[in-house]
Amino acid sequence: MNRKIFKVILTLTISVVLSNAQVFHTARSISLAGAYSTYDTGPDALLWNPANLGHSNIKIGFSFGIFPFVPFNSLRLFNNSINASWFNKYMASGLYLDENKKKEMLSFFSAEGLNFAGEMCGRIIGMRIGHFAFSTNLHFISSGNIPKVLLDIPFRGIKLEQDIELDDVDAFAQSYMSLDMGYGHLLESDIINSYFDSFSVGVTFRLLLGIETATTKDVNGTISVFKDGISMEGAASIKGGIGGFGCGIGAGISGKMKERLSFGLSVNNLFSFIRWTKSTKEYEFEYRNFLKPEDFFDDEIDSLFEAGIISDTLKDVSPFSTVLPVYIVAGFGYNYSKKLDIYASMIQFVNESWYSSLTPTFSVGAEVRYLPILPIRFGINFGGESGFRWGGGFSIGGRTYSFDFGFSQDSGFFNKARGFTISFGHEFRF
Template sequence: MTTRARILVLAFTFLASLPLTTAYAFNPVQARDISMGMTSAADAIGVRVVGQNPAFLALSDQPGITVSLPVLSMGFRFGNNAFSNTDISDYFQDGKYWTTGDQEYLAGRVAGDELSFTSDIWMRLIGVSFPAKYLDIAFTYDMGMSVDADIDEDLTDLLLLGNSLDDLGERKSFNNTDFSSILLSRIGVTFAKSFNYAEEVTWLDELTAGVTFNYFIGHSFFDIVNMEGDLLTEQGNTSSHAYFEVVGAGQLSSNEEDDFYGDSFVAGGGVGIDLGVGGKILEGRGTVGLSIINLVNQMSWTDGRRAVYGYDLDGIQLSGMNNDDFFEENFNPVDSLLSESEDLNTELPRLFKLDGAYLLNDRITLTTGLAFQFTDAIGSDAFVRWGTGVEYRTLDWLALRGGLSFGGRSGFAFGTGFGLRFGFWQTDIGFGWERGMFNAAKGIRFGMNTVFVFDAMSNSEVNTVSDK
């Protein structure tokens, strides 16, 4: 493969994965979830329950006050369906020149499927939770970004293998290429309350309910809503056409001459509501909960823009490609801004979650969880995911964790990590691998969460005081 062609492949791959990034982005990159198979919700404390199940905030074993600060709570994930970590290291780094065998190997990794990239990034800027007389309350401010990209199989083959004599007379289609991304902030207030109905049900030790009201600030989104393209190579000439319609909003570019991207960092807004119920069972050793994340999930963009881009190359004589003015004479770009300042509406992912945890003994906790996203949304496709995890508290200040999940945006995922606690300081670190393990994995995850926990008065103590 020529140096120019190889640079094009690397550039395309880099651009597709650059953001390292849905309201869904707020959860899969948190350290405890990463290390416990996406099932830490029923074992979460304080501000960590936000975005998981708000009802868990009112359980009696929750601490008094928790505080999360910026930079100390963040994470990311990146995954694809074709190339392992070893492949990326061996073929996309260190200036390696691809032989014909290398090209065929890489193309074989994608054979029969689209090349897909998904990514999420998350940061908690501030968070605080505390028990009050009648309700347990939490305030949070997060930022998250997600990207979802699919590259048509024919286009992937062209990027990896180039065009050869074997392709003469065969029309390659690029119609199934898609790309979407979203960047937003979430300001949330959570209210949770415990109820005494559990006394009437012998197997239920506690019953709680909670709601989170979110205001979403839309910073940017981008979506290819339609794409048509093809390439036909015949003896001595080639023809290629591509047209794609895009919609977007927000400050996605600093180029003042760009006529598509907006110039505002606040380009949209929306309201979201999370609902949850939770409880304690099995003499308080088990925790269960059902939640709906983004029950209300509409985003409105007031600075939306819609445009069509593309090109036409008709009957190009390949013998002329060495001429300096070849592309100026034959490349016919299409660049049309269809509308600006358009009102656009998008949906955030609506997630249904069933979570559970069981305290096996003083040192071991088992967790499990089932999640459903029934419809596609910007930055995230529909999925079903089940996972399980375990936490082993080897010392009072050290907890070791591990977990597996199946399904979701990443298929099979394996995670591990640890938690540290020194006085009021708690830090969790999580590492994860997708579609495989370690160097054979086709994706990575990393998360760090730090929470200050003050146990001066727990939920149960506040409730006792309020009952007097």
């Protein structure tokens, strides 16, 4: 693979992934803000708690989320600093930005700069047959960071002889397909039956087919402005792979008590990894140049920038692995009445990654069924990478078919939120 093709693919991986979103969430889990661990007994349970499959009373079911021309069924975008209200006030209102306004505007960014993330899941098909379930999904994940010093430049410019350090620029993107299958089995004994109406154990096995991965490495550089020109120097490398294979497992337990109370505990993505073995490359370059003011008005400015490249290499590297974060899910559900169910869940990632936080997430949600054909769901959660999230959604349908919709926002409400998730799905049941 030549250098230009590899760079184009890596660029598309990072930019396309940022426009999509979501890892293991669905319309129902999003509307409950993640209070979902005991809710589903179908394909969704594979990545929440496979033991729930043991409680399924549906013989055959199919679920999918892909509309024509819409290649995803859940999309999430999130950042750590700004929201729609910030954009409307400072960027879209025509407000004159004096020094105080610029200072106020830039105060929204933390010292570490602008962190952003995107996740997407496109379910091709999910299927349940009795206590078995199978699901095929496309996953796209990305995250990155822009240092605060770079965010200052468009509004404050660069002071003479000020050094702009570029060491904190990071980006990561990964896409893969998962083939998930699982089984839930009801256990019975005198001891179990004395405490539980039903008790199940379950396991999920995952086949992971890597599509693309790319991450920045060893980014460093400096931009300095002088009276007679701009000095730029730096180096960076991007490591990536196209094509890989991996696997993983998950396991859980789930029980129902006193006809109304349910609980569950699961460990997911155990030993999950993708081994990238095809087209594993590393692109490295070094740059050093001094541009004078008149150079920026030169028709050959592109060649001037290219002339500053000291080295530009694309080399083969040994196969490498990326690990999917392990997470624990615990929760319970309570059937308060025929028209109201209450749920609570806790999600704890075991290892930190580009798109997971070691801060646990606690969720509470409810489903209201005053109209049997229109269940309404809502929930809130605290913790995780966003600190706070609220969600809401609904289903339309009956016993054999339902259309599901879910929407949530991160770190605030409406224009004050710094991220959002939207999802939809369908399910046929027989």
